Amino acid sequence: MSKIGIKDIASQSGVSSATVSRTLRSPELVSEDTRKRVLEAIKATGYKPNRFGASLRTQKSGNVVVVMPDITNQVNAGIIRAIESEAHKAGYCVLLGDTQNQEEREQHYADMVTSGQADGILIFTPNLPFSLKTDKPISEQLPPLVNSCEEIANDDIYKVVIDNKAGARTAVQHLLDLGHTCIAAVMGPKDTPSTLDRLAGYKQALTEANIEINRNLIIRGDYRTESGIEAMEKLLRLRHRPTAVFCFSDDMAIGAMNTLREYDYRIPQDISVIGFDDISYSKLMYPKLTTIRQPLEDIGRNCMRVLLEQLRGNKPAQKITELPFELVVRQSTGPVPR
Amino acid sequence: MSKIGIKDIASQSGVSSATVSRTLRSPELVSEDTRKRVLEAIKATGYKPNRFGASLRTQKSGNVVVVMPDITNQVNAGIIRAIESEAHKAGYCVLLGDTQNQEEREQHYADMVTSGQADGILIFTPNLPFSLKTDKPISEQLPPLVNSCEEIANDDIYKVVIDNKAGARTAVQHLLDLGHTCIAAVMGPKDTPSTLDRLAGYKQALTEANIEINRNLIIRGDYRTESGIEAMEKLLRLRHRPTAVFCFSDDMAIGAMNTLREYDYRIPQDISVIGFDDISYSKLMYPKLTTIRQPLEDIGRNCMRVLLEQLRGNKPAQKITELPFELVVRQSTGPVPR
DNA sequence: ACTTTCTATGAAAACGTTTACATTATACAT
DNA sequence: ATGTATAATGTAAACGTTTTCATAGAAAGT
Secondary structure (H helix, E strand, O other): OOOOOHHHHHHOOOOOOOHHHHHHHHHHOHHHHHHHHHHHHHHOOOOOOHHHHHHHHOOOOEEEEEEEEEOOOOHHHHHHHHHHHHHOOOOOOOEEEOOOHHHHHHHHHHHHHHHHHHHEEEEEEOOOOOOOOOOOHHHHHHOOEEOOOOOOOOOOEEEEEOOHHHHHHHHHHHHHHHOOOEEEOOOOOEEEEEEEEHHHHHHHHHHHHHHHHOHHHOOOOOOHHHHHHHHHHHHHOOOOOOOEEOOOOOHHHHHHHHHHHHHOOOOOOOOOOEEEOOOOOHHHOOOOOEEEEEOHHHHHHHHHHHHHHHHOOOOOOOOOEOOOOOOOOOOOOOOOOO | OOOOHHHHHHHHOOHHHHHHHHHHHHHHHOOOOOOOOHHHHHHHHHHOOOOOOOOOOHHOOOOEEEEEEEOOHHHHHHHHHHHHHHHHHOOOEEEEEOOOHHHHHHHHHHHHHHOOOOOOEEEEEOOOHHHOOOOOHHHHHHOOEEEEEOOOOOOOOOEEEHHHHHHHHHHHHHEEEEEEEEOEEOOOOOOOHHHHHHHHHHHHHHHOOOOOOOOHHHHHHOHHHHHHOOOOOHHHHOOOOOOOOEOOOOOHHHHHHHHHHHHOOOOOOEEEEEEEEEOOHHHHHOOOOOEEOOHHHHHHHHHHHHHHHHHOOOOOOEEEEEEOOOOEEOOOOOOOOO
């Protein structure tokens, strides 16, 4: 569009380009009246400094890239929204990296930060897409980086997390308190730390209650609705059906409830369902879903803050910032039948 | 991170930086063996060309910016996902602009394209954040731009749309076919074209059926769940309650259904509800929501394609690309009571 | 009155690419 | 053998900023 550059402003207001740059970046260095003159010319022409010229010189892009497996997912969407908001406040732009679970794309977005197109990266997938050399400390080889949601198995990177194990334990304890003893679990994908932690919490709650763990009641899912549907179908075929199901995500819980309705089970009279996340649709389900709330906005905000801290050249105080979860009891869980 | 530049690769493989650049950008111009040598050096060092150097020279950023009111919204999320995918294929990156309905932010993201930080812009809000001069044709003053979802009231810009009026008409016709005559409408926000079109479709269907339009049955909403809840509360207070409600978004329909359940109405036995959008959660509701499907993925893909066409310097064939909607009948609509 | 410090500005280098132009070597046609 | 087209590469300018360094004038300290 506009072809006007800093030099045009400079000549138009009778100063050098250096002064124009200064009026924009460090106004305190330029006298009041020249400043006014320059600002006027800028306003009159609608001049916007070209970012590439600036970036090339300063070696800062002003961008951060966020790598997510699926932005359509309510958890991810909620988080990225907060990230964007926080980034915007700090003058950063966010580059959206929806990986669709393809490694090639993860790599591609990671390259953006090594090629200088972004100054930092937020990773919500369980992989670290940077090749590391073993002869140097990891922290020296990585760009400003924060990891959340799907934990990367590496203790040397900054993370913002919730206590998944305790969250799961709380969920199961809630069911236990209602008298359930036959409690199924629908896990997340693969062997990601978050899923493993939740599984550990599930097991801990049961063993603490002296209930033996029944492998048939533990089903593998992938956090998505469809897998919740399938998991519940499997569970219903069991000779000893569970009276309660703990799904590791709300989406799966919603799927599970759909299956239950399909086969005429009443929730929670026949079977209780509890989820994990508290996405916005959970409270709109019928029955309203009991779940463990993740503070999505807080997670996003803190991710960005920890990243900003690094971008400013500081070392954040701690590697891990842990945020609180919360049991929110609604109507999908009730006392054990009989 | 890495401080290696094109010159390092050049000296390392005994050629000039020009040749290195050529091996990357136009490999056909460099002989096979030098090409191999250069590629080797690049691989060995992990060199990534600095985007700013390149962009500064070529005057192309390789970015597009998408401006949306709320990325948390399933419609927006679905669309942006397809955009990202298509952009990625074409070698573009997408800058996320969640405006949170603030004009300042809209402006900010528009500036990215005028300042060269992005080559094109996709706008999903009803405003055109560019100042135009009246003495020139509009198309000459705008950057590559595509508008969708919330139509901008300007016929000179590229849009991808569905036929909102026909969609609404279809929805209402569906209710009419079920015998309903007292049909409420819950509108979208403000006086955006999309909402106005849907309202027109609603009115047309009714007048065609010789049903008088009752202003009390038309409630203003804002597409969000909360407003669906409130709208339904208003409707239930009416002396002559509607037997069917057409919500201009699924989110509002979902809210409306919640209100209905709260006051013990049966859906659809007492009151039918139909939505608009077909977000993924609609089929998971109880009862499953009847709605008008928007082809979100198609919309996103086409938006990006029309933009790409412009970015390649071509004029897209038509200003408006219209995509088909589809009535999907599920369980939230049924015959009129009695 | 004379140095010293400070303030406001300008000149010019630097950032890392791409590419127009120039150059050389090679193949081809006559 | 001569000239011409072609292929492969190098040289250097250009992109639009920011910032170091230098400079000039003003203010301040003696």
